[in-house]
Amino acid sequence: MHWYEMKLSGRGQTNSGISQVCRPERTADIAKYLEQVGKNGIVASGSAGSYADQALNAGGAVMQMKRLDCIRSFDAQTGELVCEPGVTLKTITELFAPQGFMLETASASGQHTLGGAIAANIIGCNGHKRMSLAKSVNWIDVVLADGTTVRASEKENDTLFKAVVGGQGLLGIISLVSITLLKRPQENVAVEKRRIANLDELAETLKAVRKTADFCSFWIDTSAGLDALGRGILKTASFTKETLPASTFSFPKYKMILPGIVLCLASFPLFKRLRYRLTATKKTKIEAYENFLYSSDNVQVFPAKGIYQLQISFSEAEGPQALRRILTELAQTRIGACRAELVLTKEDTLSYLGAALRGYTVCFDFFRRKGIEEFLKHLIVIAGEHNGRVSVQDDALLEPRNLVLMYKNLEKFLKARDTYDPQKKFDSDFGRRLFSGEKKYEQ
Amino acid sequence: MNNKRTWVVLGGTCVIGRAFAREVAKAGNDVILLGKEDEDLALSANDLRARYPEVEVMTLPLDTANLDSLTKTAKQCESVSKNIISVFSALETVYTQKECGKDLGKIKNMFQINYFSQVYFLSAIAAVLQKQACGEIIVLGSAAGEYGMPDNYAFGSTKAALHIWLQGFQMQMAQYHVSVTTVKAEDWDTVGTRHYSFWQKPIDPQACAKACLAYAQKGAKIRYFPWYVFGTVLFRRFLPYVSRHNGTEG
Numbered sequence: 001m002h003w004y005e006m007k008l009s010g011r012g013q014t015n016s017g018i019s020q021v022c023r024p025e026r027t028a029d030i031a032k033y034l035e036q037v038g039k040n041g042i043v044a045s046g047s048a049g050s051y052a053d054q055a056l057n058a059g060g061a062v063m064q065m066k067r068l069d070c071i072r073s074f075d076a077q078t079g080e081l082v083c084e085p086g087v088t089l090k091t092i093t094e095l096f097a098p099q100g101f102m103l104e105t106a107s108a109s110g111q112h113t114l115g116g117a118i119a120a121n122i123i124g125c126n127g128h129k130r131m132s133l134a135k136s137v138n139w140i141d142v143v144l145a146d147g148t149t150v151r152a153s154e155k156e157n158d159t160l161f162k163a164v165v166g167g168q169g170l171l172g173i174i175s176l177v178s179i180t181l182l183k184r185p186q187e188n189v190a191v192e193k194r195r196i197a198n199l200d201e202l203a204e205t206l207k208a209v210r211k212t213a214d215f216c217s218f219w220i221d222t223s224a225g226l227d228a229l230g231r232g233i234l235k236t237a238s239f240t241k242e243t244l245p246a247s248t249f250s251f252p253k254y255k256m257i258l259p260g261i262v263l264c265l266a267s268f269p270l271f272k273r274l275r276y277r278l279t280a281t282k283k284t285k286i287e288a289y290e291n292f293l294y295s296s297d298n299v300q301v302f303p304a305k306g307i308y309q310l311q312i313s314f315s316e317a318e319g320p321q322a323l324r325r326i327l328t329e330l331a332q333t334r335i336g337a338c339r340a341e342l343v344l345t346k347e348d349t350l351s352y353l354g355a356a357l358r359g360y361t362v363c364f365d366f367f368r369r370k371g372i373e374e375f376l377k378h379l380i381v382i383a384g385e386h387n388g389r390v391s392v393q394d395d396a397l398l399e400p401r402n403l404v405l406m407y408k409n410l411e412k413f414l415k416a417r418d419t420y421d422p423q424k425k426f427d428s429d430f431g432r433r434l435f436s437g438e439k440k441y442e443q
Numbered sequence: 444m445n446n447k448r449t450w451v452v453l454g455g456t457c458v459i460g461r462a463f464a465r466e467v468a469k470a471g472n473d474v475i476l477l478g479k480e481d482e483d484l485a486l487s488a489n490d491l492r493a494r495y496p497e498v499e500v501m502t503l504p505l506d507t508a509n510l511d512s513l514t515k516t517a518k519q520c521e522s523v524s525k526n527i528i529s530v531f532s533a534l535e536t537v538y539t540q541k542e543c544g545k546d547l548g549k550i551k552n553m554f555q556i557n558y559f560s561q562v563y564f565l566s567a568i569a570a571v572l573q574k575q576a577c578g579e580i581i582v583l584g585s586a587a588g589e590y591g592m593p594d595n596y597a598f599g600s601t602k603a604a605l606h607i608w609l610q611g612f613q614m615q616m617a618q619y620h621v622s623v624t625t626v627k628a629e630d631w632d633t634v635g636t637r638h639y640s641f642w643q644k645p646i647d648p649q650a651c652a653k654a655c656l657a658y659a660q661k662g663a664k665i666r667y668f669p670w671y672v673f674g675t676v677l678f679r680r681f682l683p684y685v686s687r688h689n690g691t692e693g
């Protein structure tokens with residue numbers, strides 16, 4: 001049993017802290033490590049892809065799960081995969097896509113561990129067809145504070161299941177997962193990119209896209225205002241029987257590691273205008289499904305000062321109005337987001353601390369600079385006024401009072417936490433930011 | 444390497460052993476996993492079978508406490524293998540200098556596993572590889588075996604002994620066209636307490652496994668992983684008093 005003292009930081013580099021870190025290599029070791037936990041508790045960490053403090057525990061302990069990455073079994077008839085939580089989404093795709101299987105959720109990065117993705121209940125650019133990852137989870141084994149392992153699913157121990165899924169590691173450690181991989185309809189996808197001139201056109205187009213496309217994401221030019229408010233590039237993709245073109249030449253794929261300054265450039269209006277003008281093509285591109293996935297993994301940016309991510313879900317009714325207000329604020333204040341993307345979602349999430357609503361999920365990345373925190377808190381208030389939910393999975397700025405307004409199942413989550421971990425052995429910087437002091441939740 | 448191999452992986456249940464087994468299985472080679480715990484061996488073997496169903500995975504128990512049994516284990520490997528045998532050894536046990544200071548038996552235990560077990564097993568399997576007149580042996584060494592540091596010099600001495608033995612062994616096996624590659628890794632996060640900085644990260648087992656295989660394919664004799672460890676070793680060897688901190692552990 002080894003513990004290491006390490007300085008850990010969130011992916012966005014806005015939060016960091018020194019923790020005692022352990023790396024179990026066998027599921028049986030999880031309980032043994034839990035026995036040794038002291039002040040400030042312990043939290044699990046997958047690939048530490050969360051932007052803020054979700055997998056950090058300054059002054060406490062962190063259990064890194066990446067070494068628990070054994071596959072226990074795979075049933076090629078039913079698609080049931082039983083594996084440890086440290087297996088990454090990319091590994092699952094690499095191993096099982098050639099056999100004709102795919103994960104329920106097409107997230108932007110494949111580096112995430114399955115445990116981390118379940119604990120954050122991730123959604124992807126097929127959210128309007130397939131919803132979140134939790135839907136395909138058959139059961140999970142959770143190691144609780146007292147070291148016992150409990151199996152939870154939608155049918156068995158459902159309260160625990162709904163609290164752990166999307167629960168950011170605050171109820172226990174996911175030690176084993178059974179998940180059903182879907183049969184992939186075709187090997188390739190036909191990808192299209194087209195320009196959308198403004199929000200009205202977007203609303204109309206998305207209505208059709210919801211029914212037709214298998215994957216859809218919309219890049220927003222946040223610098224455009226007035227008649228062009230909400231313009232951007234709509235990327236859709238659908239499975240196709242067409243084969244890959246016998247390509248004559250293609251650039252080798254390298255992972256680009258870029259300095260933070262690039263993000264700064266990406267938030268300039270000129271860059272956005274150029275991207276809007278130059279990216280869209282009329283041609284349909286046929287791509288192998290595996291290559292189409294995990295678009296974020298080709299580029300890694302090291303932001304020296306940090307990035308904040310704000311991900312908000314709106315219902316279908318409130319979405320257009322809310323989006324108009326937020327984009328107007330962005331255009332008027334000229335605070336450039338280095339990334340702004342919208343995906344569609346099929347239904348409300350089942351997890352207590354999940355954000356997704358049937359409608360839209362919009363995600364912004366902002367370069368950290370003077371005054372940005374106040375501005376983002378202002379956007380959180382606007383989201384609240386439109387019954388939106390700011391996703392906790394990458395957020396750094398939510399406050400307890402925001403949670404009360406946004407999460408109708410918050411009480412259930414807190415009750416489950418009290419039942420399964422009354423001593424708060426599982427805790428993190430995120431947990432202390434949002435859940436310390438029950439008084440804050442009196443409504 | 445043109446022909447299919449059966450890779451014998453010593454320490455097939457530890458993280459680097461598992462990573463290496465995955466790497467060679469991915470390339471279509473069969474694997475024999477050697478390890479102490481039956482349950483762990485079964486877990487690693489099932490993992491490989493689920494990932495690469497077409498690959499044959501076998502397991503054999505490895506009793507490092509009984510050195511004479513290792514000759515038998517080497518023979519078993521020969522009898523169950525259908526292809527050219529190659530060996531990867533990640534056998535290693537680690538105690539900090541503090542732990543060794545409290546209990547000298549830990550040093551003996553480290554020598555038993557890190558040095559004697561590997562020397563006995565490799566000596567036994569050498570005859571098989573010599574008969575084949577081809578094959579690869581990869582042994583995971585450590586940068587800790589290159590210079591003494593206050594927090595792990597007992598561990599380092601076990602690796603230093605192994606490095607010297609491997610140097611001679613490599614020359615001997617070269618006559619039979621068998622390559623012996625020693626990979627000296629650093630930041631292998633199993634010893635003591637360390638602060639990691641932005642640029643100094645613990646090494647990724649999969650990346651290390653991939654590199655080990657690539658080194659062996661090139662017939663390399665000694666390699667450092669990551670490559671910049673070579674610089675650290677040079678620095679510490681030539682400027683010992685500047686670079687060593689004045690720890691009093693142990």
Ligand SMILES: Cc1cc2nc3c(=O)[nH]c(=O)nc-3n(C[C@H](O)[C@H](O)[C@H](O)COP(=O)(O)OP(=O)(O)OC[C@H]3O[C@@H](n4cnc5c(N)ncnc54)[C@H](O)[C@@H]3O)c2cc1C
Pocket residue numbers: 011043044045046047048049050051054055065085106107108109111112113114115116117119120121122123124125167168169170172173174175296297393394
């Ligand atoms: C480039 C990039 C692209 C992204 N794309 C998407 C996207 O398309 N859709 C989306 O929804 N999100 C996306 N995210 C967010 C990301 O998917 C989530 O933050 C995810 O949880 C990260 O997984 P991880 O393995 O890195 O987990 P970590 O960041 O290490 O942990 C996330 C949370 O899960 C908990 N946890 C981890 N492992 C376990 C376990 N075994 N048991 C219990 N709790 C555990 C941690 O305590 C923490 O609270 C993206 C993030 C990045 C950096």
